[in-house]
Amino acid sequence: xxxxxxxxxxxxxxxxxxxxxxxxxxxxxxxxxxxxxxxxxxxxxxxxxxxxxxxxxxxxxxxxxxxxxxxxxxxxxxxxxxxxxxxxxxxxxxxxxxxxxxxxxxxxxxxxxxxxxxxxxxxxxxxxxxxxxxxxxxxxxxxxxxxxxxxxxxxxxxxxxxxxxxxxxxxxxxxxxxxxxxxxxxxxxxxxxxxxxxxxxxxxxxxxxxxxxxxxxxxxxx
Numbered sequence: 001x002x003x004x005x006x007x008x009x010x011x012x013x014x015x016x017x018x019x020x021x022x023x024x025x026x027x028x029x030x031x032x033x034x035x036x037x038x039x040x041x042x043x044x045x046x047x048x049x050x051x052x053x054x055x056x057x058x059x060x061x062x063x064x065x066x067x068x069x070x071x072x073x074x075x076x077x078x079x080x081x082x083x084x085x086x087x088x089x090x091x092x093x094x095x096x097x098x099x100x101x102x103x104x105x106x107x108x109x110x111x112x113x114x115x116x117x118x119x120x121x122x123x124x125x126x127x128x129x130x131x132x133x134x135x136x137x138x139x140x141x142x143x144x145x146x147x148x149x150x151x152x153x154x155x156x157x158x159x160x161x162x163x164x165x166x167x168x169x170x171x172x173x174x175x176x177x178x179x180x181x182x183x184x185x186x187x188x189x190x191x192x193x194x195x196x197x198x199x200x201x202x203x204x205x206x207x208x209x210x211x212x213x214x215x216x217x218x219x220x221x222x
Contacts, residue, residue, distance in 0.1 A: 003031055003144055006137055010117040017130050018118035022050040027113035028059030029105040035216045037147035041157055042116035042126060048093055050119040056095025059102055060112045063090035066194045073205050076108045111145055115157045123195055131160050143181035149215045150185055154192035173210050
């Protein structure tokens with residue numbers, strides 16, 4: 001099974017849990033043993049790839065700006081790509097440019113996904129029950145791409161994926177081990193860095209830098 005084999009399942013769930021006029025947003029980046037798999041909550045209509053007229057890749061954060069600030073500060077995207085992102089308004093992104101951005105993401109060896117692929121028209125909160133409908137599919141994604149480390153954004157996503165009550169403020173830089181498909185993966189929970197969580201972006205950056213230094217770079221040195 002490949003990552004794209006899961007898309008039909010996401011599309012079916014979109015009809016139940018997402019906005020009917022929008023498409024699912026899947027994932028994107030390095031699909032073969034990435035250094036990091038970043039797991040966000042769910043997409044909104046601000047992602048222009050959710051339009052049914054969009055024929056390019058349907059990956060997270062297309063046509064948005066704030067999250068790329070985080071990746072640029074972490075040196076996970078090239079300065080030239082970041083500059084282009086900042087020069088464009090959301091609706092000015094083209095399908096070719098979105099592909100260019102995600103080629104850059106792949107080059108930097110990370111993978112971006114959401115726990116829920118159900119695109120909403122806005123950032124309305126979703127109940128745990130909806131996210132849990134996607135949990136087995138997220139686990140399958142992880143099993144396919146086999147990342148070195150997985151970073152979960154926010155209390156809700158962390159609690160559902162780790163199957164325990166998680167408060168990010170209490171578990172900063174704490175590693176959780178969870179077995180998926182017979183392999184033990186390392187998970188970390190960090191503050192959600194966009195939207196209402198924008199004021200926590202410095203804490204997110206601090207913790208992710210620590211994770212990279214201790215889980216990614218250490219392995220490279222060894």
